[in-house]
Amino acid sequence: MDNNQYLKLFVKISxxxxxxHYLPKLVQSVQVLDSDAIWSKEAENLNSVGGIVLHICEHVRRISIKFSVRNHAGFNEGIEDYFPNLNLSPEELLQTVKETFDEFNSVMEKLIENMPDEIDMHSLYHLVEHTGYHLGQIVDRSKRITKKSFNFCQNGINEQNLKALIKEQ
Known part of the structure; x- marks a missing residue:
């Protein structure tokens, strides 16, 4: 494989x-919660599940913009403290999640089709890592609140199936 093929594979994996992998886990973890559970804080210094979800969405949205607009100048402010409490209904929150991830998927498809010689791999890698971190928080809180086990791996959201999806493309 040449460097461009490796870059393309990295983008596909991401x-x-x-x-x-992450979107289905996020949706399943949120859809079992009611509005009170989504927006309540277990402690004053903790963020609500809804705030964490919107934090993820903002990060995904920014990366989508970054990769869809060549020579994007960036954003003036970071999102380190962006955990809003918008009191959206579970349905509204999930709609926001789906629209945000659909846009990201579309942007990545276009990027793969017209792969430049280089991209900001650090930003894309950070997005995947950052999303995985916060997704773990959401899954853990959802499991604790509902006493529900999701069995993601047993239900097909696992590395083996992820690799098969990537090979199919």
Missing amino acids: QQRMYN
């Missing part, structure tokens, strides 16, 4: 992990 895209598929975000869209076909």
Whole structure:
């Protein structure tokens, strides 16, 4: 493989992990919660599940913009403290999540089709890592609140299936 093929594979892996691995886990973890559970804080210094979800969405949205607009100048402010409490209904929150991840998926598809010689791999890698970190928080809180086990790996959201998805493309 040449460097461009490796770069394209990196983008595909990132895209598929975000869209076909993290998104289903996020949706399943949120859809079992009611509004009170989504927006309540277990302690004053902790963020609500909804705030964490919107934090993830803002990060995904910014990366989508970055990769869809060549020579994007960036954003003036970071999102380190962006954990809003918008009191959206579970359905509204999930709609926001789906629209945000759909846009990301679309941007990555276009990037893969017209792969430049280089991209900001650090930003894309950070997005995947950062999303995985916060997704773990959401899954853990959802499990604790509902006493529900999701069995993601047993239900097909696992590395073996992720690799198969990437090979199919």
